[in-house]
Amino acid sequence: MIEDLFALFLSRYNYWMAIILMLIGLYALIAKQNLVKKIIGLNIFQTAIFLFYISFADVTGGTAPIYLPEGPGALYVNPLPHVLMLTAIVVGVSITAVALSLVVRIYQEYKVMDEDELLEVMRRP
């Protein structure tokens, strides 16, 4: 039984890795107090999704999807998910930039980076 589970894990290890990374990212987003660590969690979460897409696009033994001498008969890796993830990376960069600039502004206003302290400071006036 245990061996079966382990074999299942190994045969689909790329998806398991994506899921584990995703959960690490979600954990950091929810449980970390420091706002910058939350953004790092967000980035891990997004990277896990990129990995998921890239790994399901892979074809065993496939080559890069560039025109080769053997013509369209060659075995290619599916290029579409890569292009999609390029777009998602752009989105991720934009979100990170906005999030970081918000954190900088929050720090300038309150001089704290910690969520609990932030709630404390907000309650004070």
Add this chain to the structure above:
Amino acid sequence: MNAVIAQLPVLILVVPIVGALLILLAGKVNRNFSYPVTLATISFQFAASLILLSAVMTGGTIHYYLGGWPPPMGIELVLDAFNSFVLVVILAMALLTAVWARQGAALDIPPEKTVPFFVVFQLLVTGLCGMTITGDIFNLYVFVEITSIAAYVLVASGRGARSLIAGFNYLVLGSIAAGFIVLGIGYLYVATGTLNMGELAAMLPASYGLATVHAAFLFLMIGFSIKVAFFPLHLWLPDAYTESPAVVTILIATATSKVTAYAMIRVIFSVFTPQYITESFPVTEVILIIAAIAIIAGAVLAIAQDNLKRMLAYSSISQMGYIMFAIGIANQIALEGGLLHIMAHAVMKGCLFMVAGMIIYRTGITGIHQMSGLSRTMPLTCAAFALAGASMIGIPPTIGFMSKYYLVLGAVEAGQYLAAAVLLIGSLLAAVYIWRVIEIMYFGDHHEGALHSGPEAPLSMLVPVLILAASCLLLGLFVDIPLEIIGPAVTLLLGGS
């Protein structure tokens, strides 16, 4: 002329993007140039959406292939009865908000920030148009993110430092939602190998039994539920609506939430099918129960608030429940009511948030208990609030009554009498929180004269509010006109011809 109309679906997206950068460059020359460019671009988009709606109503669905590549190779823009109707509604709201913003923006946005503010405002409207007309599900995600990033920035641009925290929380939850949406799209791609919505609808039924498809559906549902602030996932909404600038609250509460609800309905009914949610993976009951809880809980929380904007924000959660309720019933009449409610809620909530902004503009008051006797100094504003409030409660013959009437009819037809009762209870609770404000405005003692010294708000703010208040009444009286568009749209959604 026909050649121009054929290109309008893409021009409605490209012109405002170029316009947004023109705002940026014109703003470098003179700050005052930025507003006219914004108004001109949004007016163009609104005119284009009207032309497209009439073209769709006469000539049927429009398909536009970007780069001349037909799907599945390329991305297509699709305009049918459903989304061209949504497009007209949100662009009308965006136009009125832009008119309101001429003086309303100065309330929260410092003068040196007006240029970037209008650039992001324009990008938000563009993103909403893109979400509405795209026919490719990954493209939908990209436009969701363009819209969301613009919304995060706008929410955080309020004068108070609290708006930064509201913006940050919105960003964190919104990004998790977006992650779930991409995951769902990934599962759909794994199951079918296509991203075009039309092709997905044709290819998915073959694999309805697969766990992959169920996972995709659940991920998409959870992602969109966070984005529309469907009840247990609404935590970002009250702060974002309360702390953001008045203009931004109006735009997000009317246009953004409606387009996100549209995207959700589109995914449920046009990518998946009504058969999927009723037979293959029966979730309508669950959606109905959560929607009922959302209607009641949102209204109860709204009653407990003293800040007018926060009260309206909780009321939005309750009203989004009505739209989800239509999905839960999923028959012709209820969905007609749901789509009608998308328009009705945009009109009346836009009017109410505009009034809240005008009260702050003239008197600086946010608390409801301070508004006693306000009707004596701002009679037109308060009258607009009363009319839109009546529509929110659902007093005939307003548009709010008509949409709820259709929802109740749909629920009764489906045999869901308990659910129909929930709708009526929701209306009663709405009467409690709206009437409380009206009572204080009209019958409260006018004791704090100094606070209410301001006269009516300026004309550029008053005109949009009065237009919206009048349309609450007129759309209800002439409800046949929107229903002529909604009827075919619902038939399309339910898979008829």
Add this chain to the structure above:
Amino acid sequence: MRENVVIRTVSRLSIPFIQLFSLYVIVHGASGAGGGFQGGVVFAASFILMLIAFGLSGIRGRISEKGTMVLAATGVFIYAGIGLLCILFSGNYLAYAAIESALGIPHLHGLLIDLVEAGIGITVMAVMTSIILDFADKEGNIRD
């Protein structure tokens, strides 16, 4: 920032090659792996390296906030302009074939794709650089 001879010399040597490589990636985008976004990011990376090695004072005159904004707008205008040009030649948006067949020049679409990629590259480079400039303070250190 403290004087650091190694960092400055290595940066000075490698920055031209990074920029040349980014141009290669952009031009290569039409027919192979590469493209405007990747090339633009690599180009922006050279500016970021410059900023880290020489500080904000060291790059004054080369990059400015206003310059990046104008460049970002220019890139989008190039992209949108070529798309709209296709509409003028009665094709769909970004349908290069319409221009190619109207003018009768073979392989024109390759050139147009390169122009679009260059526009994307300019915008991405400008935006990435302006993000970093935004976070950098007057002393040229990345803010902590």
